[in-house]
Amino acid sequence: MNGFIRTSLCVLMLFVPACGTLEITVLGTPTPDMSAISTIAALQAQNAALATQIASLNSTPTPAAVTTTPSLQPTGTAQPVIVPIMAATRITFLNGATVGMVDAPIEGGRSQNYVLKALKGQPMFVYVASPHNDVTVSIKAQTGADILSAAADQNSWQGSLPQTQDYYLTIHGGVSTENFSLAVTVPSRIQFVAGATSATVGGNTVSGYGVSYVVFAGRGQTMKVDLGNLSDKASLSIFGFTDGQNYLRSEKGQTSYQFVLPSTQDYIIVVVPPSGSEVGFAMKVTIK
Numbered sequence: 001m002n003g004f005i006r007t008s009l010c011v012l013m014l015f016v017p018a019c020g021t022l023e024i025t026v027l028g029t030p031t032p033d034m035s036a037i038s039t040i041a042a043l044q045a046q047n048a049a050l051a052t053q054i055a056s057l058n059s060t061p062t063p064a065a066v067t068t069t070p071s072l073q074p075t076g077t078a079q080p081v082i083v084p085i086m087a088a089t090r091i092t093f094l095n096g097a098t099v100g101m102v103d104a105p106i107e108g109g110r111s112q113n114y115v116l117k118a119l120k121g122q123p124m125f126v127y128v129a130s131p132h133n134d135v136t137v138s139i140k141a142q143t144g145a146d147i148l149s150a151a152a153d154q155n156s157w158q159g160s161l162p163q164t165q166d167y168y169l170t171i172h173g174g175v176s177t178e179n180f181s182l183a184v185t186v187p188s189r190i191q192f193v194a195g196a197t198s199a200t201v202g203g204n205t206v207s208g209y210g211v212s213y214v215v216f217a218g219r220g221q222t223m224k225v226d227l228g229n230l231s232d233k234a235s236l237s238i239f240g241f242t243d244g245q246n247y248l249r250s251e252k253g254q255t256s257y258q259f260v261l262p263s264t265q266d267y268i269i270v271v272v273p274p275s276g277s278e279v280g281f282a283m284k285v286t287i288k
Contacts, residue, residue, distance in 0.1 A: 088115040088168060091184065097206045098213075099185040106135060106173040106180055114169045118161050118186050123214055123241055123266060125185040126169060127156045134174030137182070142166040158241075160266070187212040187268055190285055202229065202282035210250075210272040214241065217261050217287045224258040224286045225269055231280035234273045241266035 091100045091114055106112055118124060126148075128137045136155050139147035142165040148157045150172060161167070171180060190213050192199045205211055217223055227236055236257055237250040242265040248257050250272035261267070273279040 088113040090114075091116040093186075094206055096203045096211065097209065098187055098211055099183060099209060101184075102182040103179060104182075105177060106171060108173050108176040108178075110173045112171045112173075114171070114182070115166050116169075116184060116186075117166050118164070119189075120161060120164045122161050122186050122189060123158065123268070124161055124167070125156075125158045125183075127183045128171060128180055129155070129183075130174060130180045131178050132174050132176075135178065135180040136172045138170045138172065140168045140170070142168070185212060187214040189213070190215040190269075192287075197288050198284055198286040200282055200284045202280075204231075204281070205234070205271060205273040205277070205279045208273060208276040208278065210237070210270045212268055212270045213283070213285075214266050214268050215285055215287070216266050218264040219261055221261050222258065222288050223261055223267065225256065226284045226286075227255040227271060227281055228284065229280065229282040230255070232273065232277055234271055234279045234281060237270040237272055239268050241268055 089102075089112070091102065093100050093116075100116070102114065104112070126137055126139065128135055133155070136150070136153050137148065137157065138150035138152070139157060141147055141163065143163075147159065147167065148154060150170065169182070169184070171182060188201070188211075190199050190201055201213060203211065215223075225236060225238065227234060234255070235250045235253045236248055236255060237246075238248040238257060239246045240263065243263055245262075247259060247267075248254060250270065269283070269285065271279070271281055271283060
């Protein structure tokens with residue numbers, strides 16, 4: 001990856017930390033000439049730029065509980081219309097990964113389609129970087145509904161996903177052929193058992209990337225995050241999904257953090273490993 005892309009990804013990895021390389025398959029056409037790139041240095045630099053970028057985005061997410069199946073339709077209600085988008089390259093995250101990155105060329109004035117499946121209520125961050133900063137992205141739901149219109153001429157988006165379904169990302173080329181880097185982050189939602197005040201999640205970071213989680217909590221509650229059972233060094237990063245405020249940066253090297261929540265919103269918690277390493281961990285989140 002050239003120097004520009006590396007620099008751009010340090011800014012784009014606003015779109016949170018996370019995973020590893022991608023498994024890519026193609027629907028409708030042969031696989032285009034592209035690769036999935038793990039940019040570890042960019043992930044380590046993401047936290048400083050994260051809050052500023054997210055705060056500047058216009059979309060305001062509506063937190064919701066994650067479900068693994070779509071809601072049932074009442075008898076007689078019309079089912080959603082499925083609108084396939086041809087020649088879409090499917091992005092499949094590896095087990096335990098929460099971010100996918102694609103680096104590929106695109107011709108001026110042309111478009112390329114990508115598709116991934118995500119769950120209702122999950123936050124999603126999308127960012128595309130290019131040397132001339134003129135490559136943009138549009139997003140469409142499987143039902144055909146516009147999430148982000150091409151007319152908006154944007155290179156970034158964040159929001160809470162309305163349904164469990166496929167989401168199509170179309171990359172729109174600029175004035176000439178150039179490389180672009182696409183980052184898509186979908187944090188895993190932490191679920192509490194009914195009546196419980198804490199939950200524990202764990203696993204391993206993938207290919208040197210961090211792993212991001214999301215948890216909903218109310219203003220005035222106290223949240224404590226403890227990162228334990230580490231197989232190697234790692235640290236925490238915490239920021240607000242709606243307000244974009246960075247409450248704890250990973251460079252501080254902390255594995256435990258407690259604070260009173262300033263607002264009711266989703267909070268993103270990231271387990272950030274040292275550059276290039278894969279770390280086993282268990283993380284306990286307590287909210288009272």
